[in-house]
Amino acid sequence: MEFFRISRTIPFMRHALALNMISLITFLAAVLFIIFRGFNLSIEFTGGTVIEISYADSAPLSEVRETVAGLGYTDFQVQNFGTSRDVLIRLPLAEGQTSAAQSEVLMAALTEATQGVELRRVEYVGPQIGRELVENGLLALLFVIIGIVIYLAVRFEWKFAVAGVVANMHDVVIILGFFAFFQWEFSLPVLAGVLAVLGYSVNESVVIMDRIRENFRRQRNVEVRDVIDGAITQTISRTIITHGSTQMMVLSMLIFGGPTLHYFSLALTIGIWFGIYSSVFVAASIAMWLGVKREDLVKPVKKDDTVEETYSEQS
Amino acid sequence: MNRYPLWKYLTVLVALVLGVLYTLPNFFGESPAVQVSSAKSTIKVEPEMLQRVQSLLQQADITTTGSSFERNGPVGTIRFRFANTDIQIKARDLIERALNPNPQDPDYTVALNLLPASPQWLSAIGANPMYLGLDLRGGVHFLLQVDMEGALTARYDSIATDFRATLRDQRIPTSGIEREAMSVVLAFPDDGARSRALALLRSRSNDMTFQEGAGQGTLEGRPILTARMTDATIASVQSSALRQNITTLHNRINELGVAEPVIQQQGSDRIIVQLPGVQDVARAKEILGRTATLEIRLVDDSPTATSALAAGTVPFGLERYDDTDGRPLLLRRQVILTGENLQDAQAGRDQQTQQAAVHLTLDNKGARIFRDVTRDNIGRRMAILLFEKGIGQVVTAPVIRSEIPGGQVQISGSMSAEDAADIALLLRAGSLAAPMTIIEERTIGPSLGAENIEKGFQATLWGFVAVVAFMIVYYRLFGVFSSIGLTLNVLLLLGLLSLLQATLTLPGIAAIALTIGMAIDANVLINERIREELRRGESPQAAINIGFERAWGTILDSNLTTLIVGIALLIFGTGPVRGFAVVHCLGILTSMFSAVVGVRAMVNLTHGGRKRLKDLSIGTVWKPKD
Numbered sequence: 028m029e030f031f032r033i034s035r036t037i038p039f040m041r042h043a044l045a046l047n048m049i050s051l052i053t054f055l056a057a058v059l060f061i062i063f064r065g066f067n068l069s070i071e072f073t074g075g076t077v078i079e080i081s082y083a084d085s086a087p088l089s090e091v092r093e094t095v096a097g098l099g100y101t102d103f104q105v106q107n108f109g110t111s112r113d114v115l116i117r118l119p120l121a122e123g124q125t126s127a128a129q130s131e132v133l134m135a136a137l138t139e140a141t142q143g144v145e146l147r148r149v150e151y152v153g154p155q156i157g158r159e160l161v162e163n164g165l166l167a168l169l170f171v172i173i174g175i176v177i178y179l180a181v182r183f184e185w186k187f188a189v190a191g192v193v194a195n196m197h198d199v200v201i202i203l204g205f206f207a208f209f210q211w212e213f214s215l216p217v218l219a220g221v222l223a224v225l226g227y228s229v230n231e232s233v234v235i236m237d238r239i240r241e242n243f244r245r246q247r248n249v250e251v252r253d254v255i256d257g258a259i260t261q262t263i264s265r266t267i268i269t270h271g272s273t274q275m276m277v278l279s280m281l282i283f284g285g286p287t288l289h290y291f292s293l294a295l296t297i298g299i300w301f302g303i304y305s306s307v308f309v310a311a312s313i314a315m316w317l318g319v320k321r322e323d324l325v326k327p328v329k330k331d332d333t334v335e336e337t338y339s340e341q342s
Numbered sequence: 343m344n345r346y347p348l349w350k351y352l353t354v355l356v357a358l359v360l361g362v363l364y365t366l367p368n369f370f371g372e373s374p375a376v377q378v379s380s381a382k383s384t385i386k387v388e389p390e391m392l393q394r395v396q397s398l399l400q401q402a403d404i405t406t407t408g409s410s411f412e413r414n415g416p417v418g419t420i421r422f423r424f425a426n427t428d429i430q431i432k433a434r435d436l437i438e439r440a441l442n443p444n445p446q447d448p449d450y451t452v453a454l455n456l457l458p459a460s461p462q463w464l465s466a467i468g469a470n471p472m473y474l475g476l477d478l479r480g481g482v483h484f485l486l487q488v489d490m491e492g493a494l495t496a497r498y499d500s501i502a503t504d505f506r507a508t509l510r511d512q513r514i515p516t517s518g519i520e521r522e523a524m525s526v527v528l529a530f531p532d533d534g535a536r537s538r539a540l541a542l543l544r545s546r547s548n549d550m551t552f553q554e555g556a557g558q559g560t561l562e563g564r565p566i567l568t569a570r571m572t573d574a575t576i577a578s579v580q581s582s583a584l585r586q587n588i589t590t591l592h593n594r595i596n597e598l599g600v601a602e603p604v605i606q607q608q609g610s611d612r613i614i615v616q617l618p619g620v621q622d623v624a625r626a627k628e629i630l631g632r633t634a635t636l637e638i639r640l641v642d643d644s645p646t647a648t649s650a651l652a653a654g655t656v657p658f659g660l661e662r663y664d665d666t667d668g669r670p671l672l673l674r675r676q677v678i679l680t681g682e683n684l685q686d687a688q689a690g691r692d693q694q695t696q697q698a699a700v701h702l703t704l705d706n707k708g709a710r711i712f713r714d715v716t717r718d719n720i721g722r723r724m725a726i727l728l729f730e731k732g733i734g735q736v737v738t739a740p741v742i743r744s745e746i747p748g749g750q751v752q753i754s755g756s757m758s759a760e761d762a763a764d765i766a767l768l769l770r771a772g773s774l775a776a777p778m779t780i781i782e783e784r785t786i787g788p789s790l791g792a793e794n795i796e797k798g799f800q801a802t803l804w805g806f807v808a809v810v811a812f813m814i815v816y817y818r819l820f821g822v823f824s825s826i827g828l829t830l831n832v833l834l835l836l837g838l839l840s841l842l843q844a845t846l847t848l849p850g851i852a853a854i855a856l857t858i859g860m861a862i863d864a865n866v867l868i869n870e871r872i873r874e875e876l877r878r879g880e881s882p883q884a885a886i887n888i889g890f891e892r893a894w895g896t897i898l899d900s901n902l903t904t905l906i907v908g909i910a911l912l913i914f915g916t917g918p919v920r921g922f923a924v925v926h927c928l929g930i931l932t933s934m935f936s937a938v939v940g941v942r943a944m945v946n947l948t949h950g951g952r953k954r955l956k957d958l959s960i961g962t963v964w965k966p967k968d
Contacts, residue, residue, distance in 0.1 A: 275375030
């Protein structure tokens, strides 16, 4: 089988300008959503109590809401979780009351209302932990950016490092934008997924950069734009197949993984497809705008580096 | 051209065998077991107990499938495996009756438990199953914050009291000694008093720094000294507080009879407690928060008391307690000191005789009372009592030889170094060094855990099947090689994780699935590259060689950048994110090895020796028509 019957180089960079404009608009929109709508942060970040309960048959949501409200809570959520029998209740942090007390009081009240309630899990996170998680997440992001810039600058060249990191940030911000726009729950696994996308999308850009460098070595006197187009054309088959495979895996998680992995796989799905797009149209084109030249990547061999041949006595 | 030296083939083979061996234990599941641990801090479970229980079971014709003794810090635990739950229950009842003749006051906790059922020969080579995280197993997780400020404040309070006593004894006048935030401020009527006090205190407490200054506010115009602990002292106060809290938690959690409690330090002031399989959060919390108490009382050894004891009666005004060997003692009701007055207890040696000894440090109030009581009761015995769960036990009852004024007490006599360590531990374990608060708590029901495993397994399996099917259809024989390489990768990853005894969580399973998806990248890079070389008109052998060579550079680059991300997650992540990162990083390493070395070995083995290789089974190599 062969999906990619490409007979001549595809002029990817011809539309770079238009696509970069679209990227910029998407990026800014994502930033705006993040600023103005914010995230639907999970309990791990906000602190509070989550209680998951399961009923023998479909859960009486309105009754559960009444019960919770009857205990004096105002700012709480009650929603189905996965199936119609499972219910997820989120309670805000209560001053001076521990979560165990919270959950015990609530369970007693719920059992009174309906028989056959099973407590599946309780999670309580103090306010301080949430703050630390946010800080650690941002630190990790910073570390990754610096690490990748240094690595790419050493292995390739600073222009590529800048291009790679911009493409990377583009992907991450757009995923976050999706989560802000749709108000999907942003939990710790999602954070892990977003950070995995970081590595994933840079991986993509590196494969293309590798090819660009190789083509500069092979071909002389070729327009930079054509070299970049050629590199992308040669790697596009690998890009699509690899991502297709990863997507199969992620899709499997989306289907079988249950509600816990749902948003994690969603974040990865967005990351995979934007990763392909950004490695081609953001990383490569930024490198082009920055004016990557053959001399940047192909170090001319200095004359005095050549070793003279000498005779010596056989030992 | 495409030949590997023998050692490379062997490396791949060894990796495969090790991967299989260390992955195996994860598939045996668990078998029912009974675990015996101590229910009191005065009783220790030693390896001898193993033989004792063994012979008990033999007499009753109960067969075990394996037994183990494990020491975790100061705490010993014995576990016996059984073929099924019926035998397990029978054995539990038998052991319970034999070890705890008095059910009201049990010496040992005998609990039902589950142990990995992997065969003995696997455990012998260190192949054990992965530890399942709470989200896959069910149980309770607490994150406790130790109030270090509380520990330090208490220490400064006692330092202030010490200073008052020292200066009073030396008749140095002061205008007040108080703790202010994290320091002790001493005010003096004049400079002369201050410099004398400074010289005296400097010589006595080398773990403090003193700073001279002028008083503010109410102390306006008076010379003052500000005393602070050195950084090293603060660090040691904090770390010993944390250690003591962990020890205390260990002792208490043993009462719950939990299978494999995890009690770990996290950061400089936090403790993680995980209790797999425990569902009763309320009880767990109550036990974590409980304090044992210490009391010091005088022993009544008068002839009347001794004869009453022999007759089995207790005279008025006395109480009867047993010591750790079960010998009864009669103590006076009056409590001389409590555990609050005891600052520290350490095992050590007597300066003169080099015998094992326990050194106690009392606070100021305690030291004064102790001085008075010892002065008036020379020749009598003084007992140290430990109350747990409302039942008191005499830890030790030494004879008072002389007046002990300084608050530094030494207990020595006919004890071994081990006894001294035990007594010191008991005296310390009675209390938490610093108060703790629960800042994070999770409870996962057991049914949810089983469901999560199922989901994670399904997701990985079907994703894997889909990827393998695609590879084989698209790349034919080379796709088969890639799929075998992928399987090797999964085996190596699971084997490594089992070897490291990593804790598997649901995000961890997700990371395994993702790793498989990403591992394909290396294979695709190689296969596409070989096709490309064939398209350029290279001979099959050369195409294989160039394909692998060229792809290697790209694979290295792209995986290293991904590794940078993984390491960042390892450094900054906590809990589930860190679990994800461990799998992510290991997965990158195993996938590089299996794709580059493993698949190459297979290709070389099958294609390397063939001189006239006409074409490769790598799917359609389409060539553009010029």
